[in-house]
Amino acid sequence: MKKVAYPYVMWMVIFILVPLFLVVYFAFTTGDSKNYDTFTFSLDNFRRFLSPIYLEVMTRSLLLSVISTFICFILGYPIAYIIANKRSAKMRNNMILLFVIPMWMNFLLRTYAWLTILGKNGIINTFLNFLGFESLELLYNSGSVILGMVYNFLPFMVLPIYSVLVKMDRKLIEAAEDLGASRSTIFRRVIFPLSLPGVMTGFTMVFTPAVSTFIISNLLGGNKTTLIGNVIEQQFIYTGDWHFGSTMSIILMGIILLVMAITNKGGGDLEGGRGALW
Amino acid sequence: MTSNIMIDLKNISKSFGRTSVLENMNLYIRENEFLTLLGPSGCGKTTTLRIIVGFETPSEGNVIFAGKDITNVPPYERQVNTVFQKYALFPHLDVYENIAFGLKIKKMDKAEIRQKVTDVLKLVNLSGFEKRGVDSLSGGQQQRIAIARALVNEPKVLLLDEPLGALDLKLRKEMQIELKNIQKRVGITFIYVTHDQEEALTMSDTIVVMNEGLIQQIGTPVDIYNEPKNAFVAKFIGESNILPGIMHRDFLVEFQGVQFPCVDKGFAPMEPVEVVIRPEDIIMTEASKGQLTGLVEEVTFKGVHYEMVVDVQGFKYLIQSTAMAPAGETIGMKILPDSIHIMKRGEAS
Numbered sequence: 001m002k003k004v005a006y007p008y009v010m011w012m013v014i015f016i017l018v019p020l021f022l023v024v025y026f027a028f029t030t031g032d033s034k035n036y037d038t039f040t041f042s043l044d045n046f047r048r049f050l051s052p053i054y055l056e057v058m059t060r061s062l063l064l065s066v067i068s069t070f071i072c073f074i075l076g077y078p079i080a081y082i083i084a085n086k087r088s089a090k091m092r093n094n095m096i097l098l099f100v101i102p103m104w105m106n107f108l109l110r111t112y113a114w115l116t117i118l119g120k121n122g123i124i125n126t127f128l129n130f131l132g133f134e135s136l137e138l139l140y141n142s143g144s145v146i147l148g149m150v151y152n153f154l155p156f157m158v159l160p161i162y163s164v165l166v167k168m169d170r171k172l173i174e175a176a177e178d179l180g181a182s183r184s185t186i187f188r189r190v191i192f193p194l195s196l197p198g199v200m201t202g203f204t205m206v207f208t209p210a211v212s213t214f215i216i217s218n219l220l221g222g223n224k225t226t227l228i229g230n231v232i233e234q235q236f237i238y239t240g241d242w243h244f245g246s247t248m249s250i251i252l253m254g255i256i257l258l259v260m261a262i263t264n265k266g267g268g269d270l271e272g273g274r275g276a277l278w
Numbered sequence: 279m280t281s282n283i284m285i286d287l288k289n290i291s292k293s294f295g296r297t298s299v300l301e302n303m304n305l306y307i308r309e310n311e312f313l314t315l316l317g318p319s320g321c322g323k324t325t326t327l328r329i330i331v332g333f334e335t336p337s338e339g340n341v342i343f344a345g346k347d348i349t350n351v352p353p354y355e356r357q358v359n360t361v362f363q364k365y366a367l368f369p370h371l372d373v374y375e376n377i378a379f380g381l382k383i384k385k386m387d388k389a390e391i392r393q394k395v396t397d398v399l400k401l402v403n404l405s406g407f408e409k410r411g412v413d414s415l416s417g418g419q420q421q422r423i424a425i426a427r428a429l430v431n432e433p434k435v436l437l438l439d440e441p442l443g444a445l446d447l448k449l450r451k452e453m454q455i456e457l458k459n460i461q462k463r464v465g466i467t468f469i470y471v472t473h474d475q476e477e478a479l480t481m482s483d484t485i486v487v488m489n490e491g492l493i494q495q496i497g498t499p500v501d502i503y504n505e506p507k508n509a510f511v512a513k514f515i516g517e518s519n520i521l522p523g524i525m526h527r528d529f530l531v532e533f534q535g536v537q538f539p540c541v542d543k544g545f546a547p548m549e550p551v552e553v554v555i556r557p558e559d560i561i562m563t564e565a566s567k568g569q570l571t572g573l574v575e576e577v578t579f580k581g582v583h584y585e586m587v588v589d590v591q592g593f594k595y596l597i598q599s600t601a602m603a604p605a606g607e608t609i610g611m612k613i614l615p616d617s618i619h620i621m622k623r624g625e626a627s
Contacts, residue, residue, distance in 0.1 A: 171366040174333055177353045178360045179380035179431065189379070193370045 026246035033242040045247035054231065054248070061228040062255070064142060065210035068149035069157075072206045073199065075150070076157035080198075083158075084165035096162060099155045111148055111219050118144060118220075140222030148216040153209060157202035164198030165191070200263045208256055228252055282309045284435060284467050285330060290339035292325055299325045301491045303339070307435075307469060312461050314470045314478040317488035318514070323471045326488075327437050330469065332356050344434065358435040359428035363443060365420045367412040373399075373423055374408035380431040398430040401460065418449045425460065435467040442477065454480050475515045479503065487511050508621060512554045519560075519595050523553040523620070531620060534591055536569055538613060542620040552621045557585070557598040559617035568610020574603050 027045060031038035048054070083095045102110060117123050118138035125135040138144060168191065176186045214229030221227070228248060235245030285307040292300040300322045307313050315323035328334040329341060332353035341349045348356060359380070367376050374395055381391045399405050402422035412420060421441060428436055438457075442450045458481045461468045472478055478485050479499040487494040487502060487510075495507040506512035509520050523533035528543035533553050545551060565571055572590035579585075584602040588595045588609065595611070603609045 169366065171362050171364065172368060174353075175360070175362055175366040175368070176379070177333075178331060178358075179427070180354045180383045181379075182354055185383060190368060190370075194368075 023246045023249055026243050027250045028247075030243050033240055045244045046251075048244060049247060049251060057226055057231055058228050058251075058255075060142075060225065061211050064145055064225075064227070065149065065207055068146050068153065068210045069203055069207045071146065071150050072154050072157040073202065076154055076202065077161055077199070080158045080161035080165055084162050084168075092166065096159070099158055103155055107152065108215060108219075110152060111216055114144070114148060114151070114220060115139070118147075139220060140224060142221075142225055144220040145217050145225050145227075148220045149206075149210045149213065152216065153206040156205035156209075160201035160205065161195060161198040164195045168194055203263050204260050207259060211256065212252055283307070284309045284311075284344060285469075286342035287326070287329070288340045288342060290326075290329060290336045290341070292322075292329065292334065292337050299491050300329075300336070303491075303493060305486060305493065305496070307467060309467060310465055312458065312468045312470065312481055312483045314472060314482040314485045315488060316472060316475060316478040316485050316514075317494075318473055320490075321488040322491040323473075323488050324439060327360075327439055327469065327471050330435070331358055331360055331437055357433055358437055359431050359433040361421075361424045361428050361436065361438045361441045363440045365424040365441075367420055367423055367427070369412060371412070372408070373404075373410045373412060373415075376412060376423060377427045377430050379427065384431075394430050395426075398426040401429065401463070402426045403456075417445050418453065421445065421453065425457075429460070429464060433466065435469060436461075438468060438470045440472055441470075442472075442474075450477070457481060479515070487514060489514075505619060506554060506621065509552060509554075512619075512621070517557050517596055519555045519557065519593075521553050521555075521593055522623070523551050525549045525551045525620060529615075531618065534570060534593065538569065538618055539615045540618040540620060541616050542618070545620070545622075550623045552623055554619040554621060555595075555613055555617060557596040558583070559613065560595060560597045560599075561612040561614070562597065562599055562601055562603060563610035563612050565608045565610045568612050570611045570613075571608060572611060574605050574607050574609060577602060577605050 026033075028041060028043070029039040030042040030044055031040055079099075083092055086092045086095065115122070119125070120135060120139075122138070124138060129135060172190055172194070173186055176190045181189065212229050214227060214233045217225055217227040217230055218233075232245050232248050232252070235241045235248070283306045287303055287305045290300055290303040290305075291298070303322075303326065305326075315326055317323045325334060329336050332348075332351060336349065339349075340347050343356070343358075368379065371379070377395045377398060378391050381394060386394075395408065396405070399407060402425055404419060404422050404426070407415075407419070407423075412423065415423065421444075424441070425436075441457075442453050445453060454477055457468075457470075470478075470481065479502075482499055484496065485499055485502050486496050489510050495502055495511045497505070502511065503515055506515060506518075512518040512520055521533050523531050525531050525542075525545040525548070526537065527547055528545070529540055531538050531540050531542070531551065531553060562568075570590050572588040572595065574586055575589050575594070576587040577584055580598070583598045583600050586597045586599070586603065588597055588611065590611070597611070
């Protein structure tokens with residue numbers, strides 16, 4: 001190993017490996033979280049997780065984040081495609097900038113903004129009342145959580161797809177055209193298959209934060225749409241059971257790794273394994 | 279010529295914004311012909327090719343293909359196929375899928391596709407490569423696959439855009455011969471774009487020399503080499519000594535104060551002309567026996583021959599010869615009548 005690598009290795013050990021080890025350690029033990037002497041090895045936490053309450057929360061988290069990821073894809077792909085096909089580089093950069101600018105704003109603030117839009121006395125309902133309609137329940141349901149996820153994570157879908165599309169060799173498209181392919185055939189048989197690595201990266205980059213979020217569900221979801229992130233947060237901040245919190249974190253990590261493995265396998269085959277996330 | 283005209287370019291002009299790339303170009307291409315568009319980069323040769331494929335629409339003029347005007351027909355409906363400069367093989371498909379791409383679009387029967395792919399792979403000497411990924415192939419192999427992918431569609435015309443540019447010298451020479459053989463076997467029109475004059479001379483039936491959007495000369499390789507129409511062609515095709523002269527009368531030209539018998543005629547008496555002499559056509563003699571005498575300034579060994587720079591009254595001749603005279607020596611030079619080529623003065627330069 002080169003000497004210049006030592007600081008990075010140190011960094012990885014202190015800030016990644018040690019914390020990870022502690023989380024695993026806490027996950028497989030029980031006892032008083034504040035007193036190390038009371039820790040004993042146990043699988044109780046895993047057993048506890050298998051109860052219907054937690055499984056339901058987990059299922060809801062997965063379902064909502066899968067739906068959000070899918071909506072991001074449906075919205076994000078055409079956006080990325082349109083931007084990537086703009087001829088002027090300046091135009092492309094400006095349009096991408098428009099998608100990135102909201103990300104410079106605080107995540108919490110961005111999410112709070114939706115409260116004032118969707119709330120009982122929010123912009124939409126005020127407008128509906130003005131037109132003489134009843135107010136709608138727009139907040140504190142699955143829909144508003146999905147909206148929050150899509151809104152916050154859409155750029156993570158657009159950017160990787162865009163970067164693959166914009167770098168695509170135009171000669172390949174000309175070659176397909178030369179071989180008799182119409183525009184729709186070119187998209188189906190050349191452009192889309194070649195953009196799959198970007199799509200897979202987008203899936204991972206949207207799914208991962210979506211499945212573990214607690215802020216979005218806290219603000220927009222209310223009590224009815226508690227996600228796994230909220231439950232973990234509760235264990236650490238309110239209940240003080242670091243062991244059970246760690247267990248759920250480990251399980252969530254396992255699920256994310258599994259999803260990434262599946263999506264990367266799908267994308268990796270088409271691309272000869274290059275550019276996959278791991 | 280008895281063979282039919284395949285492609286007829288009529289009064290083609292093309293400009294991008296304010297830059298004019300092609301100016302009123304007229305060119306016809308015959309069936310089964312190996313035609314090369316030759317010229318330096320930016321001469322309009324690639325644009326001409328792209329107009330024939332349909333990637334560009336001419337600003338003015340018409341493209342006639344087998345008697346039909348196809349100026350506004352999109353590329354995917356034209357009966358031509360292209361071999362691209364950097365191959366442009368689909369990286370997500372294997373060799374078989376790459377070659378079958380065009381056939382699958384035509385919804386051809388599966389067994390028929392398999393047969394055609396096998397045949398065309400045999401034609402380009404890559405039998406058994408069906409399942410290979412294109413990334414695992416060498417440059418030369420990728421090039422053959424690109425040719426196979428185009429040929430399998432049985433186009434009437436195959437367009438090749440500097441296809442050998444990325445290959446090393448030895449492979450390029452092999453591929454030149456192979457391309458010519460393939461063309462003879464499949465018997466279709468090849469339109470080849472290159473800036474490499476040697477490549478053009480080796481393979482073509484007809485060479486079109488282009489410069490700055492204008493056709494400079496159209497002819498067989500021998501014509502173009504021996505009878506360049508102007509100084510640009512003379513300089514671009516091989517090396518030449520070009521010097522000013524005066525045509526005294528038919529078959530007699532004077533340059534550097536010496537009169538030389540030549541084989542050209544049809545000039546006005548005492549008309550100023552330009553004289554082209556190929557470096558390999560100058561014969562070295564003893565100082566006293568030459569028509570011209572000069573001082574050897576530089577000698578370079580080139581393998582097959584020596585290349586010498588000889589100064590005669592301030593004009594520096596380039597001479598190629600298997601014999602060698604050392605630098606600093608005074609030598610004589612003889613030029614035979616049919617080694618002298620006379621061009622009209624001022625036809626571009």
